Amino acid sequence: MNDKPDPPTRRHATLKDVAEACGLSVATVSRYLNRSIKLPPATIGRIDAAIAALNYQPNQHARSLSLGRSETIGLVVPDISNPYFAHLAASVEQAASEFGLGLVLCPTLSRTDREIDYLGRLARRHVDGLLFATNNGDDPALGRALQGTSTVVLVDDDIIGARAPTIMADSDQGGFLAARHLIEMGHRRLGYVGGPAGLSSSRGRLGGFRRAVAASERPVTIAAEIQGPYSSEHGRLAAGQILALDPVPSAVFAASDEIVLGLLSVFKQRGVRVGIDISVVAFDDVGPLQLFDPPLTAIRQPVERLGRRAVEMVLDLIKGEMREPVSEVLPVELIIRESVKPPRS
Amino acid sequence: MNDKPDPPTRRHATLKDVAEACGLSVATVSRYLNRSIKLPPATIGRIDAAIAALNYQPNQHARSLSLGRSETIGLVVPDISNPYFAHLAASVEQAASEFGLGLVLCPTLSRTDREIDYLGRLARRHVDGLLFATNNGDDPALGRALQGTSTVVLVDDDIIGARAPTIMADSDQGGFLAARHLIEMGHRRLGYVGGPAGLSSSRGRLGGFRRAVAASERPVTIAAEIQGPYSSEHGRLAAGQILALDPVPSAVFAASDEIVLGLLSVFKQRGVRVGIDISVVAFDDVGPLQLFDPPLTAIRQPVERLGRRAVEMVLDLIKGEMREPVSEVLPVELIIRESVKPPRS
DNA sequence: CTGAAAGCGCTTACAG
DNA sequence: CTGAAAGCGCTTACAG
Structure with missing residues (x-):
C-alpha cells in the first residue's frame, strides 16, 4: 500500500499529473482534451476520472x-459607466461567450495614449483581436497606430487613416429621422446639439439632419448647430446657448443620451418644460428615457446587433476569412414617446 | 555590409532578438526590464534603442x-449593463490600473454555474484574484465553491458559507435612513419593496427599515414587505401589489435602482403621481435619478470607494498580507430630492 | 556584475 | 494509434 501523502505544497494539477494518473503520455491526454483524437471509451473514462x-x-x-x-x-x-458602452459591453460579452471567446475590457477614459496602449496589448498577443470604440477618431496619431494592426474592428465610429473593418449604426439615417419627425410635428425652427465635429458618427447625424431640413417642403431653419463632446457637460453648455437664442428654437435634437441628460438638467432648472416649451429628440436610447419627464422620443441604436456583429467580424479577421476590410451599417429606429409636441402659438 | 532583409514572417520581436541586437544575454535584458538590476547608462541606452x-x-x-x-x-x-455594476466596474478598473493590474470582466447573467466557472478561471491562474459581486449569495453550491479559494473578495453582498473578506455598503443604515426620512416627512403607512429574501444586502435594508419604524415615536405601519429579485420586473409586479392595497401606503422604499425603475413605470402608466399621490425613496443612486419625474430622493451607495477598496483588499490577499478575512462596511448617504412630500390629507 | 541553463505547462510535428 | 522531444518566450536560482 502506498500511503505517502501528496506533497501539500503542490497547488495545481498539471497535464503531467493527469497523464501519470492514468498511465498515458501528456501528448495523448492533450490531444484528447483538444478533440484531435479518438480514444476507446475505457481510456476516455480513465482520463475523465483522473481529471x-x-x-x-x-x-x-x-x-x-x-x-x-x-x-x-x-x-x-x-x-464603461456610460450606459451606451455598458450595453455594448454586455452584448459583446454575450456574443463572445457563445463563440467560446474570453473578453477583456479596455476602458480608455477617452485618452488616446491609453487607446494606443491597448493596441500594444494586441501586439503582445494578450488578446487575439480588438473591438475598438473611440471618440478620438479624428486623431491622426490613432489612425497611424492602427496601421500596423490586422485584427481590429472599429465599432460605433470611424477612425481616419485606419484601414480597418467597421460596424456602426446608421447615423445619417438617425439624424434624418429625427429632423423629419420634428418637421412633421410642425417645428420650423430647430436646434442641433451634436458630438465632436471631427467624428464620422457626428458628421453623419448632422448630415442626415440637414438633409431632412433641405428636403422639407416648408421653410425650416436650423437656428443653431452646436458641436462638442458626447457628454452631459456639453449638453448643459449647449442648453444655455439654445435658450439664449432669440427666438428660442421650438425643438432640439441631441445626438447622444449623455448630451440630452445635460440638456434636460438645465431645462429643468430653468423651468423650461420639455414637450411644452420645447420639443426634444434624443439619440442612442439606452438609458431609461421612457421614465423621464416627459418620456423622451429618441433614435434607438441597435446596440445588441452592433455588439454581436462586431464579434463575428473580429472572428472572421482572426481566422483570416476576411480578405478586404468590410464596412457595415445597421439601421436605427425612431421611438416616438412624448417629448415632441406641436410648437405653441 | 549586411543587406539581408529580416525574414518577413517574423511577427514579433522577442527578448532574444533584443538581447542579440545589443550584444547582451536575455537574462540581463530581462533583469533590466524587471528593474532588478543596475546598469551603466551606456548599456541602458543600447537596450532602450534596441527595444x-x-x-x-x-x-x-x-x-x-x-x-x-x-x-x-x-x-x-x-x-454589466446594469448601471450599478457598470459604475462599479469603472471604479474597479480605475483603481486596478493605478496599481498596474489588468482587469477582466466576468458577467454571469446571475447564473450560479457561470459564477462557479469563473472561480475555475482563478484556479487556472488566468487571474490572480477575483472581485465577486453576486445575487446568488444564498446558494449553498456557491458557498461551497468559494471554500477552496484564497484570493476572492466579496463585493456588495455576502455569500453564506464563504469565509472570504467582504466589502459592502451599509445596507442596514440605508434602510434606516430611508424609513426615518419617510417618517419625518409625516408618513405613517409605508411600503417596502426589497431584494431577494436570502441576500444579506437585502436583509440589511429590510432590517434597517424596520428598525427605524420600531424607533418611531408615532405609530407607523409597514403595510407591505415585498421581496424579490433586484430587477425592474420585480418592481413592476410589486407596484401592482402596492396599489392594490387598501388603503394604499403613502410612501414606498425601493431597495435598488432597478426596482424603482419598474415601480415608476407602473406608477406612470396608472397615473399615480410620485411625490403627490405616493412618495418614493430609491436605493443605489447611480442612474440619472435627478432627471426623473420628479427627481428621486435616494440612498446613495459609495460605488467609487467600494470599487477602490475592493481592489486594495484583493491586492492584500494576493500579497499574502491579509491573515484573517476582514469585513468592511462603507457608509451610505441620503440624497434628498423631490420624490418625498408630506402625505395628502 | 553577467550568462548558460532549467523550468513554467502546454501543443504538435516527427518518429516509431 | 501513441510517445519522446522540441518549442512557445519569459524569469531566476545557480555558477562563474
Whole structure:
C-alpha cells in the first residue's frame, strides 16, 4: 500500500499529473482534451476520472504561449459607466461567450495614449483581436497606430487613416429621422446639439439632419448647430446657448443620451418644460428615457446587433476569412414617446 | 555590409532578438526590464534603442507562465449593463490600473454555474484574484465553491458559507435612513419593496427599515414587505401589489435602482403621481435619478470607494498580507430630492 | 556584475 | 494509434 501523502505544497494539477494518473503520455491526454483524437471509451473514462480526481484545470497561459493565441478579445471603450458602452459591453460579452471567446475590457477614459496602449496589448498577443470604440477618431496619431494592426474592428465610429473593418449604426439615417419627425410635428425652427465635429458618427447625424431640413417642403431653419463632446457637460453648455437664442428654437435634437441628460438638467432648472416649451429628440436610447419627464422620443441604436456583429467580424479577421476590410451599417429606429409636441402659438 | 532583409514572417520581436541586437544575454535584458538590476547608462541606452528599433513587446503569456501569476484580476458581476455594476466596474478598473493590474470582466447573467466557472478561471491562474459581486449569495453550491479559494473578495453582498473578506455598503443604515426620512416627512403607512429574501444586502435594508419604524415615536405601519429579485420586473409586479392595497401606503422604499425603475413605470402608466399621490425613496443612486419625474430622493451607495477598496483588499490577499478575512462596511448617504412630500390629507 | 541553463505547462510535428 | 522531444518566450536560482 502506498500511503505517502501528496506533497501539500503542490497547488495545481498539471497535464503531467493527469497523464501519470492514468498511465498515458501528456501528448495523448492533450490531444484528447483538444478533440484531435479518438480514444476507446475505457481510456476516455480513465482520463475523465483522473481529471475529476485531481481537479485538473488547464493553465491558460501555457496554452496561449504554446498556441500563439489566447482565444480572448478586447473591447476598447471610452467609459464603461456610460450606459451606451455598458450595453455594448454586455452584448459583446454575450456574443463572445457563445463563440467560446474570453473578453477583456479596455476602458480608455477617452485618452488616446491609453487607446494606443491597448493596441500594444494586441501586439503582445494578450488578446487575439480588438473591438475598438473611440471618440478620438479624428486623431491622426490613432489612425497611424492602427496601421500596423490586422485584427481590429472599429465599432460605433470611424477612425481616419485606419484601414480597418467597421460596424456602426446608421447615423445619417438617425439624424434624418429625427429632423423629419420634428418637421412633421410642425417645428420650423430647430436646434442641433451634436458630438465632436471631427467624428464620422457626428458628421453623419448632422448630415442626415440637414438633409431632412433641405428636403422639407416648408421653410425650416436650423437656428443653431452646436458641436462638442458626447457628454452631459456639453449638453448643459449647449442648453444655455439654445435658450439664449432669440427666438428660442421650438425643438432640439441631441445626438447622444449623455448630451440630452445635460440638456434636460438645465431645462429643468430653468423651468423650461420639455414637450411644452420645447420639443426634444434624443439619440442612442439606452438609458431609461421612457421614465423621464416627459418620456423622451429618441433614435434607438441597435446596440445588441452592433455588439454581436462586431464579434463575428473580429472572428472572421482572426481566422483570416476576411480578405478586404468590410464596412457595415445597421439601421436605427425612431421611438416616438412624448417629448415632441406641436410648437405653441 | 549586411543587406539581408529580416525574414518577413517574423511577427514579433522577442527578448532574444533584443538581447542579440545589443550584444547582451536575455537574462540581463530581462533583469533590466524587471528593474532588478543596475546598469551603466551606456548599456541602458543600447537596450532602450534596441527595444524601440525592434518594437519589442514582452509576451504576457510567457511572463505569466514563468512567474505563475498574471497581474490581472477579475470582476464577477451579474450584469454589466446594469448601471450599478457598470459604475462599479469603472471604479474597479480605475483603481486596478493605478496599481498596474489588468482587469477582466466576468458577467454571469446571475447564473450560479457561470459564477462557479469563473472561480475555475482563478484556479487556472488566468487571474490572480477575483472581485465577486453576486445575487446568488444564498446558494449553498456557491458557498461551497468559494471554500477552496484564497484570493476572492466579496463585493456588495455576502455569500453564506464563504469565509472570504467582504466589502459592502451599509445596507442596514440605508434602510434606516430611508424609513426615518419617510417618517419625518409625516408618513405613517409605508411600503417596502426589497431584494431577494436570502441576500444579506437585502436583509440589511429590510432590517434597517424596520428598525427605524420600531424607533418611531408615532405609530407607523409597514403595510407591505415585498421581496424579490433586484430587477425592474420585480418592481413592476410589486407596484401592482402596492396599489392594490387598501388603503394604499403613502410612501414606498425601493431597495435598488432597478426596482424603482419598474415601480415608476407602473406608477406612470396608472397615473399615480410620485411625490403627490405616493412618495418614493430609491436605493443605489447611480442612474440619472435627478432627471426623473420628479427627481428621486435616494440612498446613495459609495460605488467609487467600494470599487477602490475592493481592489486594495484583493491586492492584500494576493500579497499574502491579509491573515484573517476582514469585513468592511462603507457608509451610505441620503440624497434628498423631490420624490418625498408630506402625505395628502 | 553577467550568462548558460532549467523550468513554467502546454501543443504538435516527427518518429516509431 | 501513441510517445519522446522540441518549442512557445519569459524569469531566476545557480555558477562563474
